[in-house]
Amino acid sequence: MKKLEDWLTWALSPSISAILVTLIFSLTLPILIHTYLYKRAVAKELPTFLLLGPSGAGKTSLLTLLANGTPSPTHTSQAPQTAICQLPSTTRSSEDKYRSENDTSSRSQPSIQLLDTPGHGKLRHHAISSLTFPTALKGLLFVVDSAVLSSAAGLTETAEFLYDVLLLLQKRHTQGKTSKTPLAIPVLLVANKQDVFTSLPAGLVKSKLEEELGKVRQTRSKGLLDSGIGMDDDGEADEESSWLGEYGANGFKFAQMREHGVDLEVVGTSTSGEGEGEGEGRGHECWSWIGANV
Amino acid sequence: MLDGFEILTTSGIVLWRRHYTPISSSLIDSLVRDVFIEEKQKPGGGENGAPSYKKDRYTLRWTSAKDVGLVFVAVYQSLLHLSWIESLLTAVKGLFIKAYGQELKAAHTLKVNTAQWDPTFDALVNRLDTGSTRRQSDTIDSEGPTELTPPSSSAGDDADEPPPVPAPLFRKPAIPIKRDDLVGDSTSTDATPIPTPDTSRPATPGHAPSHLLTAKGGPGKASRRSRKAQTFNASAPASSGDESSPGHNLKGGAKTAAKGKRRWDVDGMAIEGDDDGVLDYSAPATPGPDSTERELDVAEVNTSQMGSRTGKGQFVLKDLDDEVDAILASSSKPQQRSNATDDTTGSGLLASASSRLTSLFRNVVGGKTLTKADLQLPLQQMQTHLLSKNVAPEAANRLCQAVETDLLDQKTANYTSIESTIRDSMTKALTRMLTPTSSLDLLREVTSITSGQGAPARPYVISIVGVNGVGKSTNLSKIAFFLLQNHFRVLVVAGDTFRSGAVEQLRVHVRNLSALSQREGVGKVELFEKGYGKDAATVARDAVAFATNKGAQPPGGSGQMLYDVVLIDTAGRRHNDSRLMSSLTKFGQLANPDKVFMVGEALVGTDSVAQARNFAKEFVDTKGKLRNNGVGMDGFIISKCDTVGDMVGTLVSMVHATGIPVVFLGVGQHYGDLRGLNVGWAVDKLMK
Numbered sequence: 001m002k003k004l005e006d007w008l009t010w011a012l013s014p015s016i017s018a019i020l021v022t023l024i025f026s027l028t029l030p031i032l033i034h035t036y037l038y039k040r041a042v043a044k045e046l047p048t049f050l051l052l053g054p055s056g057a058g059k060t061s062l063l064t065l066l067a068n069g070t071p072s073p074t075h076t077s078q079a080p081q082t083a084i085c086q087l088p089s090t091t092r093s094s095e096d097k098y099r100s101e102n103d104t105s106s107r108s109q110p111s112i113q114l115l116d117t118p119g120h121g122k123l124r125h126h127a128i129s130s131l132t133f134p135t136a137l138k139g140l141l142f143v144v145d146s147a148v149l150s151s152a153a154g155l156t157e158t159a160e161f162l163y164d165v166l167l168l169l170q171k172r173h174t175q176g177k178t179s180k181t182p183l184a185i186p187v188l189l190v191a192n193k194q195d196v197f198t199s200l201p202a203g204l205v206k207s208k209l210e211e212e213l214g215k216v217r218q219t220r221s222k223g224l225l226d227s228g229i230g231m232d233d234d235g236e237a238d239e240e241s242s243w244l245g246e247y248g249a250n251g252f253k254f255a256q257m258r259e260h261g262v263d264l265e266v267v268g269t270s271t272s273g274e275g276e277g278e279g280e281g282r283g284h285e286c287w288s289w290i291g292a293n294v
Numbered sequence: 295m296l297d298g299f300e301i302l303t304t305s306g307i308v309l310w311r312r313h314y315t316p317i318s319s320s321l322i323d324s325l326v327r328d329v330f331i332e333e334k335q336k337p338g339g340g341e342n343g344a345p346s347y348k349k350d351r352y353t354l355r356w357t358s359a360k361d362v363g364l365v366f367v368a369v370y371q372s373l374l375h376l377s378w379i380e381s382l383l384t385a386v387k388g389l390f391i392k393a394y395g396q397e398l399k400a401a402h403t404l405k406v407n408t409a410q411w412d413p414t415f416d417a418l419v420n421r422l423d424t425g426s427t428r429r430q431s432d433t434i435d436s437e438g439p440t441e442l443t444p445p446s447s448s449a450g451d452d453a454d455e456p457p458p459v460p461a462p463l464f465r466k467p468a469i470p471i472k473r474d475d476l477v478g479d480s481t482s483t484d485a486t487p488i489p490t491p492d493t494s495r496p497a498t499p500g501h502a503p504s505h506l507l508t509a510k511g512g513p514g515k516a517s518r519r520s521r522k523a524q525t526f527n528a529s530a531p532a533s534s535g536d537e538s539s540p541g542h543n544l545k546g547g548a549k550t551a552a553k554g555k556r557r558w559d560v561d562g563m564a565i566e567g568d569d570d571g572v573l574d575y576s577a578p579a580t581p582g583p584d585s586t587e588r589e590l591d592v593a594e595v596n597t598s599q600m601g602s603r604t605g606k607g608q609f610v611l612k613d614l615d616d617e618v619d620a621i622l623a624s625s626s627k628p629q630q631r632s633n634a635t636d637d638t639t640g641s642g643l644l645a646s647a648s649s650r651l652t653s654l655f656r657n658v659v660g661g662k663t664l665t666k667a668d669l670q671l672p673l674q675q676m677q678t679h680l681l682s683k684n685v686a687p688e689a690a691n692r693l694c695q696a697v698e699t700d701l702l703d704q705k706t707a708n709y710t711s712i713e714s715t716i717r718d719s720m721t722k723a724l725t726r727m728l729t730p731t732s733s734l735d736l737l738r739e740v741t742s743i744t745s746g747q748g749a750p751a752r753p754y755v756i757s758i759v760g761v762n763g764v765g766k767s768t769n770l771s772k773i774a775f776f777l778l779q780n781h782f783r784v785l786v787v788a789g790d791t792f793r794s795g796a797v798e799q800l801r802v803h804v805r806n807l808s809a810l811s812q813r814e815g816v817g818k819v820e821l822f823e824k825g826y827g828k829d830a831a832t833v834a835r836d837a838v839a840f841a842t843n844k845g846a847q848p849p850g851g852s853g854q855m856l857y858d859v860v861l862i863d864t865a866g867r868r869h870n871d872s873r874l875m876s877s878l879t880k881f882g883q884l885a886n887p888d889k890v891f892m893v894g895e896a897l898v899g900t901d902s903v904a905q906a907r908n909f910a911k912e913f914v915d916t917k918g919k920l921r922n923n924g925v926g927m928d929g930f931i932i933s934k935c936d937t938v939g940d941m942v943g944t945l946v947s948m949v950h951a952t953g954i955p956v957v958f959l960g961v962g963q964h965y966g967d968l969r970g971l972n973v974g975w976a977v978d979k980l981m982k
Binding site: 056060063064067073074075081120123124156157219220 | 302330
């Protein structure tokens, strides 16, 4: 007890040593707390790119190609899969936009996370939930099977899924609850399986899908009301909000989505064909788009 | 004979595959789709937990490992009956997870290095494959059972060849007979070519101290037989493999005492008097000064780890086969193990109270690993809840089973109780069951058929079936109203030729609808009827022909079709009345509808399951195959949903029974009261 009293007396007295101790303590304690807190919070989220598309398009195959360099054989996916990979050295990322080509300083390529989701109708909720609760989602790769688009059934299925996805993005953009609009997510339409004989080239894929999306939005607007019509409080019965693209326009074009912040590009690729050229490996079209949008 | 074996992850990546004959990848795709995703096959079928799936003349058996997310699939022709496939699947699962389990549990693993797996798999197949269905292996089998003496040891004068090679060539015919005894035996065969200690095979002098043989074979070309006789007579009996046994010592010493060293020159004459030459090239018999170092180099070996002693006193090494046996034995008695772990570790009042407190705590805070006992009571409550929502007991049972298999041995997330975990899992299971594989867009389909893309234009035929009094005619007129609003020309066919007043009822509906459509200037609707007592199938066929209008050539107009959509009403019938149900088959074949919708009322209880099943199996085409990819019908219309409030369990029962999706809901008795199904809404109502 006596020792405690003595110590307290010393601590509250105006002696030099007490002042010094207090000074040191008060200066170092915040620094220690800061390093402790910020060391824990270092886990930064990697930019994520979501792979989605109808079943059989080649999403899982594309994932293995981008992550490993060579595609593995795959079957229908039942569960989503993530993979972390680094941009290949030949791709320029958006950080290096203003660097000269001859710049020889070493730079480490950014790493990204790829999220592959199942394409089967019953399991599309994985893809949709990743869209509605995005965590650092930087872009979307919508993979389609170019060969199956020449048949009516395949075209319909692809167009309906694409319609759902684009409508979701549009609603996210136009109906934000705050005045700050959420970040726009660019979309890359990957026309896969270009090596198959009956596949359509990328330009034709784009125009066919535009035409089909126009038809789909026509029938969806005239279709039956949903049974869950009283559920949402936002008053979803507004016709304009569920019309994709430009309201009242005749045909649908992907350029109409640009005003809603959805930038759509189309590339053709093939995961199982031979690589083109020595300088670029397979999947380089995807890499260049990913690099530009990281 | 196995056609193929694949190991794939739940995300679809093939980690390893072995195809003995080319197999198309669509086989396993359809297995995943039909069994795992769409759940068309009831789980638990098949013997010993390796369920089977048949497609295209192939049979696929599989097993899955939920914790690492792997599926193991074996493919073979349906004509064969391979009884060893279950044990192969179990053994492969055990060994693969043991070898690669750690790698797979780490996140983001897309592939594993499976270079060492190939020989393991080959050895496994060779071991488990029995008798006539065995595939001839390419490599020479260098293993052999210890009981079989290599025939070449007694026969064969080929002194130049070292003993082991000719032996397997003679062993092959004996194997199929002996194998069956050996599979269950604990004496293992030497599957891997590791150098065995000399004394493990005392009965096979050919394999006896090999180093002795090679050394002595050089200078002195004595015949093999005499050499063998020497070593056989002089070698020590089975002991602990000590190279420096006294027997060898004696042998060496005795020889030098009894005989002078004999050497031969090229002419075949004996060279005398060279006692200093060393002729014995064997390892030093006496423990020399350097042998202690060698003893020290030998690490401490745990003999029980390396192998075991058989009943005959032989020390046989543990290897692949033992591991396989252990896995197979453990898989066949899982019940005893799980029962044993149920015993509480602590005893006494304090221990049980503290364990209950911790379990309560864990229940609230989360992080608890779920066992069967934990899940039992909450799942029971969940099942009662579903039954109170008018879900059939069979469907509720299946959903609870699915949730249980999903959640067993999983950890709850932070700050979630068991109940909320079960709720989440049940919501997911319900969503998955109710979500259709491809949603129906009726307007698009009608437009594409009637505008004639790819096929000549023809009317779109829809027929409505169901038991008595569910609301077929009412819902048919609702669909007609919807189609009329979209500017189609509709023909309503009175296919109910039995019930009094059925035709008049439809006439009233058509009159109302045409008045409504004329007022708004959309579409055209007409009634096609042939009175009472006729056969419904012929009425339907005539109606479709009338709508198509192929034959008629009215003046001034080409043979264009008169109507876009044909809606056929049928008589209500009890699903257990076989005579009436069989007439549906003929109806389906003659009318050939594009869509067959069955109406079920939301008020029906357990009967819905039987109704759905009986109606679905009636719609077969002329070849005997169920239409619409083997399910029979195209969709359900659940009527009278406004009368039940929250208790919409009939949706679940009917989808569970057949796998056919629900396309429309009837929510009232006016023409506009038709809605599509919103899965989130339905699941919400069920879980409320």
